[in-house]
Amino acid sequence: MRLVLLVYYGISLASVSAADMPRVQIxxxxxxxxxxNSQDAFVPWGFNYDRDANGQLIEQYWDEEWPRVIEDFQEMKALGANVVRIHLQFAALMQSPTxxxxxxxxxxxxxxRLAEQTGLxxxxxxxxxxxxxDVPAWYDALSEAERWQAQAAFWExxxxxxxDSPAVFCYDLMxxxxxxxxxKPREDWLGPAFAGKHFVQFISLDRAGRKRSEVAKQWIAQLVAAIRKHDGRHLITVGLVPWSLDRPGMTSGFDPTKVAEDLDFIAVHLYPETGKVDEAIxxxxxxxxxxxxxxxxxxFPLKCSAEELSVFLDASREHAAGWIGxxxxxxxxxxxxxxxxxxxxxxxxxxxxxRGAPPP
Incomplete structure (x- = not known):
């Protein structure tokens, strides 16, 4: 079925080159x-490619099943995507803190190279x-300062x-x-599992009296500085939970109005609930x-219907500049x-x- 679709859509890896991909700017x-190059508007409209249908992370199959990754990129392009979000695991990249x-x-x-050739x-x-x-014991044993240094090394x-690749839309710090x-100090760097995966991660175990937003700002500044040693052009953000706003109840400490200084744009994860589209907006x-x-x-229509999500997407265009499912x-x-x-x-x-991205 996949190969038939690729022929139908006329997608070829040879159809795009790195020279055809201008850098994305604010x-x-x-x-x-x-x-x-053209100064034309760019509207991010794409996919999280965080796992396959069996729950495997990309690092678990991109060696032995690379043709499948190629096909998936081609399919995402054929569906109308221009951005693919890749979730890189710390342990898959780093063998020591440095x-x-x-x-x-x-x-x-x-x-x-695949992204450049596919135009994504x-x-x-x-x-x-x-x-x-899969998290190394040595990584969890690091102090906060040592862990931040290891994270900075990852980003370097x-x-x-x-x-030098024009195919990078952005670096998302975490x-x-x-x-x-x-x-009370925490004992675990990871938040609770969802569907067997730990998507939430703590950047500190003990604030030691520090303001939460100041800890977040210092962490962002250190990782941004590590990236800027080697790349002064590509955009930088961090993927925030919706409960990051400074409101009563549970918060993440990453209030966007307080931590955005060193970021090029804000990334938020929003799943509208049935009957609560206005609340999500x-x-x-x-x-x-x-x-x-x-x-x-x-x-994603995780907590609402696709029809309600469509209403949310249309309404969100007043405030959002891109969307990734x-x-x-x-x-x-x-x-x-x-x-x-x-x-x-x-x-x-x-x-x-x-149907395509909501019009501006």
Whole structure:
């Protein structure tokens, strides 16, 4: 089915070259993005390629099943995407606090070439520890300062490898970081698992009396500085949970109005709930108050119908400059006649995605 679709859509890896991909910049009005050569508006519209349909992370299959990665990129392009968000795991790249694994750069370079050839920009999200069993014991044993230094080393490797590629849309420092809010020190760097994966990660175990936003700002500044040693051009952000706003109840410590200074744009993860689209828009408005472009870096009909998500997407265009959903290696054609609820939800999302990004 995949190969038939590729022929149908006329997608070829030889159809695009690195020279055809201009760098993405912040627009002149500071509310969105533009292409460096033409100054045309660029609207991020794409997919999180965080796992496959079986829950495997890309590092688990990109060696032995590289042709499948190629096909998935081609399929995402055929569906209308211009951005793919890749979730890089810390342990897959680093073998010590200061040294990358011998073939890590080679694998990342191969991914860059694929993105260039397919004409897809990459949102490179780093420092993942999604599978707890794969996190090195030495990494968890580091002090906060040592852990931040190891994370900075990770980003130096990535930035040095990717600096010259036009296919990089942005570097996302970490998926859903949190500064602990209580006075009692934590014992675990990872938040609770969701579907067997730990998407939330703490950047500190003990605030030791520091303000949460100040811890977040210092962490961002250190990692941004590490990237800028090697790459002064590509955009930098961090993927924030929706409960990052300074409101009553649970918060992450990453209030966008307080931590945005060193970031080029704000990335928020928003999953509207049934009957609460207006509430999601109000949350989005809070992130836009930081005065930087906002990309909804994760969204999906997880808590609402595809129809309600469509309403949310249209309404969000007042505040958002881009949208990124999910793709797990199965096309709409392969999902027709879905037998499970997750498959049906994914089909509904992909059919919605094919309508295209909300107009400005």
């Amino acid at each position: 627009s002149d009005d500071g509310r969105g993005f533009k292409l460096a 040294e990358a694994r011998p073939r890590a750069r080679q694998k990342l370079t191969r991914l860059l 920009y990459l949102d490179l999200t780093g420092l993942g520890c999604y599978h707890k069993a 490797v990535v930035a040095e490898t990717c600096a 998926n859903e970081p949190v500064v602990p809010g209580g006075n 109000e949350t989005l408005r809070g992130f836009a108050a930081a005065g930087k472009p906002v990309v909804i870096e994760e969204t 999910f793709y797990w290696g199965q096309t709409p054609e392969e999902l027709r006649g879905a037998e499970t609820i997750p498959q049906a939800l994914t089909l509904g999302w992909l059919e919605l995605f094919q």
